[in-house]
Amino acid sequence: xxxxxxxxxxxxxxxxxxxxxxIGFSNGYLSGYIVLRxxxxxxxxxxxxxxxGLVVASFLVGLSAWSGxxxxxxxxLIVGLGAILISKRSPLDGHSALGILHTxxxxxxxxxxxxxxGNIDLDHWLFGDILxxxxxxxxxxxxxxxxxxLTLTGFQRPLLLMLFEPSVxxxxxxxxxxxxxxxxxxxxxxxxxxxxxxxxxxxIGLLVTPAAILHLFASSPRVLFWGGGLLGAGASVLAVxxxxxxDCPTGAMIVVLLxxxxxxxxxxRQVADAMRRPTSP
Amino acid sequence: MNSAGGTLLIxxxxxxxxxxxxxxxxxxxxxxxxxALREITFEARCGQSLALMGRNGAGKSTLLKxxxxxxxxxxxGGILWRGQxxxxxxxxxxxxxxxxxxxxxxxxxVAGLVEMGxxxxxxxxxxxxxxxxxxxxxxxxxxxxxxxxxxxIRCLSGGQQQRAFIARALAQEAHxxxxxxxxxxxxxxxxxxxxxxxxxxxxxxxxxLASHHDLGTVCETFSHALLLNxxxxxxxxxxxxxxxxxxxxAFAA
Numbered sequence: 001x002x003x004x005x006x007x008x009x010x011x012x013x014x015x016x017x018x019x020x021x022x023i024g025f026s027n028g029y030l031s032g033y034i035v036l037r038x039x040x041x042x043x044x045x046x047x048x049x050x051x052x053g054l055v056v057a058s059f060l061v062g063l064s065a066w067s068g069x070x071x072x073x074x075x076x077l078i079v080g081l082g083a084i085l086i087s088k089r090s091p092l093d094g095h096s097a098l099g100i101l102h103t104x105x106x107x108x109x110x111x112x113x114x115x116x117x118g119n120i121d122l123d124h125w126l127f128g129d130i131l132x133x134x135x136x137x138x139x140x141x142x143x144x145x146x147x148x149x150l151t152l153t154g155f156q157r158p159l160l161l162m163l164f165e166p167s168v169x170x171x172x173x174x175x176x177x178x179x180x181x182x183x184x185x186x187x188x189x190x191x192x193x194x195x196x197x198x199x200x201x202x203x204i205g206l207l208v209t210p211a212a213i214l215h216l217f218a219s220s221p222r223v224l225f226w227g228g229g230l231l232g233a234g235a236s237v238l239a240v241x242x243x244x245x246x247d248c249p250t251g252a253m254i255v256v257l258l259x260x261x262x263x264x265x266x267x268x269r270q271v272a273d274a275m276r277r278p279t280s281p
Numbered sequence: 282m283n284s285a286g287g288t289l290l291i292x293x294x295x296x297x298x299x300x301x302x303x304x305x306x307x308x309x310x311x312x313x314x315x316x317a318l319r320e321i322t323f324e325a326r327c328g329q330s331l332a333l334m335g336r337n338g339a340g341k342s343t344l345l346k347x348x349x350x351x352x353x354x355x356x357x358g359g360i361l362w363r364g365q366x367x368x369x370x371x372x373x374x375x376x377x378x379x380x381x382x383x384x385x386x387x388x389x390x391v392a393g394l395v396e397m398g399x400x401x402x403x404x405x406x407x408x409x410x411x412x413x414x415x416x417x418x419x420x421x422x423x424x425x426x427x428x429x430x431x432x433x434i435r436c437l438s439g440g441q442q443q444r445a446f447i448a449r450a451l452a453q454e455a456h457x458x459x460x461x462x463x464x465x466x467x468x469x470x471x472x473x474x475x476x477x478x479x480x481x482x483x484x485x486x487x488x489x490l491a492s493h494h495d496l497g498t499v500c501e502t503f504s505h506a507l508l509l510n511x512x513x514x515x516x517x518x519x520x521x522x523x524x525x526x527x528x529x530x531a532f533a534a
Contacts, residue, residue, distance in 0.1 A: 036387065036388075154405065154406070155405055156405075157400045157403065157404075157405050158400070158405055160397065160400075161397060161400055163387075164384065164387050164389070164397070165378065165382075165383065165384075167346075167349075167351055167376070167378060167382070168376055168378065170350070170351060171349040171350050171351055171371065171374070171376045172371055172372055172400075172401045172453075173371050173372075215388060218388045219388050219389065219390050219393075219431075219433040220388060220389065220390065220393055221387075221388055221389060221393075223388070224388060
């Protein structure tokens, strides 16, 4: 087993730790908004719609960092906007529309994949490959993380009003619909950003669990945001070390660490509630 | 403190000393093909507390939402506040939703909730300064919540929750408070506290409009009343309005 110094001596590990911290922080920060917006399932649906984008991109121009990101982004946007359009122009609600479109898109991706000439290796896009990051990936991670964090902190007050009470927010003149779409757009960007770290199937873990853990105890939304960022970054960095030691995939390790921490936190909260109950009036 | 309607006004805006009026004329709201409110006309002045009364579906909540700008009015009717269309002075109006419409699990303390009232003035980027902190402190104090500042809102009693939301409206420096069923589900003690705070707010020159369903407590709680049955049945001081005849008219199916 390598010690910490040995792990850190590899350049690809250094890059993985840096990228993990960056992506983990910005996605963990966003997870606070997704939990408070109660849109985990919606974002999860969108994450599955990334697959056909990746497949089409690999058909058309071959899979590279840029083509993968672009394809995934376009596919998620088509599914997301399509769901909005259907819910506006029909009696169906947005969740049902999204259910139809994202499964349809994912299925189409699988069909296309089965007709692929030769072998397309999608594994590291589906399940993440943070150790195999290229320079180009890092730059996208920088750019998207900065955009997500700046937008969320910049619009924090109106977003909070919208998340807490959409109707009251509207009554003081806040453009609730636009902010909601902004949040969805940032979620899609964050999904694309986390492709390299945890892959499209597991990406929702990093976008829900960090803030969900803190939601069990916190009484301030800012604790969810900043704390979620720190938990996301911490879990990602720790996962790089653990996956080196145990020779296992980093993306899976990140989401398992977070889910395990959630279960522990949930248990602690149950015990704390049980102990408090008999003494309270 | 007394509740003499309109005599103890704090100067506000340009027309110091003279009561500001909320004028509603010919207001109409439709939900699809169904008229929810028709030809609503009334006037309320600062220093008054106005109970909106009527059976279920009479349009009490709809009227509050229309005043808050949450549902669009149809037709030619209008709402004037201080002689101007209401849209120009949105933040002088605060809407407090029914308790079951609030997500009480939202991670926020009393102080955090009241601070949100300042956002209407600060916008997205202005710094939360000492003056804002002072306004927040005074609002919390006025609603007698000083000891509960750091308590999460889900751990408050019903009456305290209602007061926390009123404190937020005060932090917003709202002049008109629109409350949807503020007394629903409160125990007798909490009702007493809220009635006293209502009188305090109106004596400071604020205008309160609240939907209310308990005919027995209208006169002790509100100075004025508006009886609704999709249309205006009667409007005036609470004692004038609540005659047997009017009540029968308003509550007839």
